[in-house]
Amino acid sequence: MGKTIAEKIFDAHLVDKPYEGVYVLSLDMVFCHEITTPVAIMDLVNRGLDRVFDPTKIKAVIDHVTPAKDSKTATQHKILREWARRHNIKDFFDVGRNGVCHALFPEQGFVRPGYTIIMGDSHTCTHGAFGAFAAGVGTTDLEVGILKGVCAFKYPKTIKFVLKGKLPEGVYAKDVILYIISQISVNGATDHVMEFTGPIVDAMSMESRMTLSNMAIEAGGTSGICYPDMTTVEYLWKFIQNDYPSKEAALKDFQKWVSDPDAHYEKVLEYDLSDLEPMVTYGYKPDLVKPVREMEGTPIDQVYIGSCTNGRLEDLRIAAQILKGKKIAPTVRGILSPATPEIYFQAMEEGILKIFYEAGFSITNPTCGACLGMSNGVLAEGEVCAATTNRNFYGRMGKGGTVHLMSPATAAASAIAGKITNSPLYRGK
Amino acid sequence: MRQFDGEVLFLDRSDINTDEIIPAKYLTEITKEALKPYCLEDLKLEGFDPKRDLAGKSVIVTRANFGCGSSREHAPWALEVNGIYTVIAENFARIFRQNMFNGGMLAIELPKETIDEIFREFKGKKTYAKISIDPAEIILEAEGKKKTYSYTLGGFEKALIEAGGWVGYAEKHY
Numbered sequence: 195m196g197k198t199i200a201e202k203i204f205d206a207h208l209v210d211k212p213y214e215g216v217y218v219l220s221l222d223m224v225f226c227h228e229i230t231t232p233v234a235i236m237d238l239v240n241r242g243l244d245r246v247f248d249p250t251k252i253k254a255v256i257d258h259v260t261p262a263k264d265s266k267t268a269t270q271h272k273i274l275r276e277w278a279r280r281h282n283i284k285d286f287f288d289v290g291r292n293g294v295c296h297a298l299f300p301e302q303g304f305v306r307p308g309y310t311i312i313m314g315d316s317h318t319c320t321h322g323a324f325g326a327f328a329a330g331v332g333t334t335d336l337e338v339g340i341l342k343g344v345c346a347f348k349y350p351k352t353i354k355f356v357l358k359g360k361l362p363e364g365v366y367a368k369d370v371i372l373y374i375i376s377q378i379s380v381n382g383a384t385d386h387v388m389e390f391t392g393p394i395v396d397a398m399s400m401e402s403r404m405t406l407s408n409m410a411i412e413a414g415g416t417s418g419i420c421y422p423d424m425t426t427v428e429y430l431w432k433f434i435q436n437d438y439p440s441k442e443a444a445l446k447d448f449q450k451w452v453s454d455p456d457a458h459y460e461k462v463l464e465y466d467l468s469d470l471e472p473m474v475t476y477g478y479k480p481d482l483v484k485p486v487r488e489m490e491g492t493p494i495d496q497v498y499i500g501s502c503t504n505g506r507l508e509d510l511r512i513a514a515q516i517l518k519g520k521k522i523a524p525t526v527r528g529i530l531s532p533a534t535p536e537i538y539f540q541a542m543e544e545g546i547l548k549i550f551y552e553a554g555f556s557i558t559n560p561t562c563g564a565c566l567g568m569s570n571g572v573l574a575e576g577e578v579c580a581a582t583t584n585r586n587f588y589g590r591m592g593k594g595g596t597v598h599l600m601s602p603a604t605a606a607a608s609a610i611a612g613k614i615t616n617s618p619l620y621r622g623k
Numbered sequence: 624m625r626q627f628d629g630e631v632l633f634l635d636r637s638d639i640n641t642d643e644i645i646p647a648k649y650l651t652e653i654t655k656e657a658l659k660p661y662c663l664e665d666l667k668l669e670g671f672d673p674k675r676d677l678a679g680k681s682v683i684v685t686r687a688n689f690g691c692g693s694s695r696e697h698a699p700w701a702l703e704v705n706g707i708y709t710v711i712a713e714n715f716a717r718i719f720r721q722n723m724f725n726g727g728m729l730a731i732e733l734p735k736e737t738i739d740e741i742f743r744e745f746k747g748k749k750t751y752a753k754i755s756i757d758p759a760e761i762i763l764e765a766e767g768k769k770k771t772y773s774y775t776l777g778g779f780e781k782a783l784i785e786a787g788g789w790v791g792y793a794e795k796h797y
Binding site for chain 1: 637638640642643646647648650651652653665667687688691692693694695696699714715716717718719721722725726777778779782788789790793794796797
């Protein structure tokens with residue numbers, strides 16, 4: 195019997211099988227941010243275990259609240275900063291060089307096909323877009339990862355999603371993943387790896403694949419995985435060009451990390467998405483999804499474009515296409531958070547920031563801030579936000595607030611209309 | 624090893640997420656104890672008031688997919704500092720469940736039919752749960768009614784409970 199990509203990665207990283215079905219894996223990367231890591235650091239210090247397994251395999255960033263908004267967040271930053279210095283963790287991204295972790299770390303070339311990656315952040319599944327097994331963990335798993343370079347997982351069961359057809363114009367990876375979650379529910383992939391394949395995934399950019407994998411956790415998935423291909427090689431080429439004689443050689447090597455044709459799946463789900471419409475959430479769970487058409491006219495107070503789901507250059511370009519020469523509704527606050535300094539800079543060079551500025555958006559530094567109601571765009575009681583983020587839990591962006599998840603195109607069009615609406619880029623029915 | 628027994632809090636809803644268990648704005652706290660007053664503050668469940676309903680409870684019985692959403696271990700910690708060491712549900716979100724065992728807490732999964740039966744028989748009554756690891760058994764008692772349920776605990780989870788958590792286990796083995 196053949197193996198899935200996740201099974202191959204597990205077998206290649208096996209350190210111990212202490213109990214039936216439990217795999218302790220060696221880790222290629224441990225990513226850290228300032229919200230969940232300081233507690234791990236303090237616990238390690240208190241236990242007299244203030245060590246790291248390998249400083250070159252630990253990457254750290256301040257991204258959730260940045261710059262510090264108060265003394266508590268300043269303390270969190272300080273703990274992380276001093277720990278990184280103490281242990282010679284060179285890849286530490288402090289204010290000015292910092293961006294949203296799941297956008298920043300791939301951009302810095304820290305992800306490879308076949309890697310095992312953990313982070314104390316549920317959206318770590320994003321990095322599966324590169325053919326890696328990347329999973330969000332809690333602080334204790336993070337602590338052991340930092341200390342020992344290992345993490346325990348159940349042997350992965352996989353659901354394969356075959357995405358067929360061609361997406362209509364104006365329909366994006368965000369619409370695809372919202373649709374998939376609506377089909378299988380927020381509990382539909384719990385304890386499973388979600389493998390995304392088929393012509394629609396093949397045609398996607400790395401940025402779109404990251405959007406797709408980012409929301410695997412919203413269906414309960416441990417990781418969302420795409421097969422590495424030439425698109426993956428092209429994205430990583432500047433980081434790997436000294437490791438391989440040619441892009442073809444890199445591709446050949448990367449293709450160790452694809453599932454065998456006779457691999458076992460728990461389920462194979464096929465969707466032809468040729469007629470998919472732009473989608474939007476309507477409740478307090480990411481599986482409550484409708485076509486935008488059916489939510490047309492829903493009033494909004496704020497529009498947020500950013501986050502680890504949709505704060506990348508591709509997303510900003512799409513939104514700018516719609517916003518160019520337009521003003522957002524006077525009743526709406528528009529907030530743009532480019533996900534990394536590089537994205538910010540590119541958007542500036544391309545004139546995208548000017549378009550957002552002229553449309554009436556407030557442009558913040560790269561941060562996770564508004565997405566989880568920690569800073570930079572918190573909602574008041576009863577307010578509604580059209581957001582390109584990944585979670586619409588009750589009160590997510592602020593107590594009593596409501597979040598509707600959507601693509602950057604839908605968010606930009608809705609900002610102009612002052613209510614939820616389809617984008618002019620959508621050329622469907 | 625920890626004492627898992629105590630009075631039951633019934634949360635009759637599926638998909639109770641980590642933002643409901645502890646909102647993100649409190650993640651700037653760097654001690655577990657500081658989370659205590661905010662536990663389940665944003666829970667969307669009719670008739671539930673954390674200030675009134677959490678007091679004296681040690682066990683939660685709920686429906687499916689408890690703890691979905693964020694990886695924040697602050698969610699089980701918020702329960703822990705309120706004296707709740709056990710959650711019984713149809714199933715859990717993976718990270719939340721692992722966080723529970725990693726911290727020496729107990730996440731018990733029972734079939735949907737059993738959870739349905741427990742809600743039917745005990746919800747709304749002052750219910751006491753006696754929970755043992757060996758044998759893996761729950762005894763629920765309320766108003767003279769007494770029922771025993773067995774559950775399955777994996778070898779790894781049992782080892783984590785016995786080691787008081789994953790850091791202790793890993794320090795010994797790796």
